[in-house]
Amino acid sequence: MSRHQYAMVMDLNKCLGCQTCTIACKKLWTDRDGTGYMYWNNVETRPGLGYPRQWDRIGGGWKDGSLQPSPLPTMDDYGHAWEYNYEQRLYEGKKQPVMPSPEPKSGANWDEDVGGMNEDENYFFYLPRICNHCTYPACLEACPRKAIYKREEDGIVVIDQDRCQGYRYCIKACPYKKIYFNEVTGKSEKCIFCYPRLEKGEVNACAAQCPGRLRFVGLLDDPESPVHKLVLVHKIALPLFPEKGTEPNVFYIPPFNPPKRENYGRSIQDDPRVPLDYLIYLFGPEVKDVIVRLEAELRKTQEGGRSEALQLLIGRDAETRFHVRPQLVQIQL
């Protein structure tokens, strides 16, 4: 356990699936050789295949104190990164159209907006994902090189690129498949929770750029931080697949969608747009309690009252959404 723990809360009710976070991350961190297929931040459609596809069903994580087996996802599961022939079109005067190569056959959010069917009606929502910077990281346990460590000062999980030998046990162990192998460097890479930005007092690039204002960042143990309030005070944010046993530090406000019909005053549990079983699959059985709490907050405002939780979720300004404390994360030498 680290002395402090940075955490992120994402409100799935507000995600537009615009991928601005994905691009913010990509431009900042994975625009290098060998990183084309890497999305330290990705947004996938749920229900859906995910990225890499079927990552939620192939294994990893903990059970009864032991790491669980998992195959390595293949490039077919990620989709091969493609490039466009801009050189020929823009500089060499060739008239051919700009085309991707190799031919795209799969990729991040390939099944965009397909979703699922609930009786006769289609439903879907977006699930943005980064490394969960888990309290008990399976990746860290799996690395025989001890190349992965959890920063004492803020709980961020990072891979020491000097120690990493590219064995990929970490990729197998991670139940969220959020570590990627760079074949050019022969080493594995992952989301670093933008720690160089946090140390300067700037919030994570994905959170800063989010037009939907759905990301909340702060220290989980800081009573002033929005993540502390949402997770520990209002208790309306949950980790993804809690049964994997790693105790993620990224939390989600589950899709709190209106009922399918006659939405005013009815509980979504009576006529859910998103089947409750699917939300339980993603967030565990506690999601039912969270929905009850969210509905109570909604009722409070519908009756003319004020809900602190919903006011916080609106997240009007950066001061509300982010509570970055650079003075807490500076390494004490």
Next chain:
Amino acid sequence: MRIRHLLIIASSVLLLSSMIWAQAGAKPVTGQSLPVAVSSASADSLLNGGTPAWNQIAVKRVALNRTPPLYDTDEPATLEIPSVDVRTARAGGKLLVQLSWRDPTRDAIALAEVPDTLPETRFRKVQTEADDRFFDAAAVMIPSTSGAGTTAPSLQMGDAEHPVEIYYWNATRGTMVMQAHGRGTTRRTGQSFPANSTYQNGQWSVIFELPDLPAGTTVAFAVWNGSQKDRDGRKYFSVWQVLE
């Protein structure tokens, strides 16, 4: 009851001490001897001259063992490479070691060349072609402090009192010299060494050019089979051999 207890304690102490013994490598050198030819050919011709020069040199077939599964989540692996043929020669102040072994699959690729220019200045980046392939490799391990009569280090990458140097060749990524003083302590020195490899008719032949080592030095060999997802301690290894 008492006696039974004592017996259990005594046997555990014995088992523990033998384990510590094996770990620390305090056992005297008992490895098998490895013939070393003195070649009139130059080190360079042995390294690059192809097979004829090596055909004159005595070969020793060294048995390989498969490491037991190291982690609960490891897939099981069978013994596909039971032995490695070793030829050793001194030439021009160097020790040349040729390792040959049968491996029906050649797990090696030519990695795309990375241009010197910064990636952000280029339209195209070099891309990861696959994330799940592992490559054939081999290594020669020697004690960092060698000499006749010295205690052999632990086979598990040396031990605290007896560090080792590892000359590692990878069919895709080339060579590097590493140092270690026990399992999990392997460190790249940043240095490489001359090596030459060929793959023909289902057989690897790799020549390592090492600094000259005195007679009595212990050496051990390791082979990784990429198609068996070998990397790390998931590999084939020999017991210590002693240079004649």
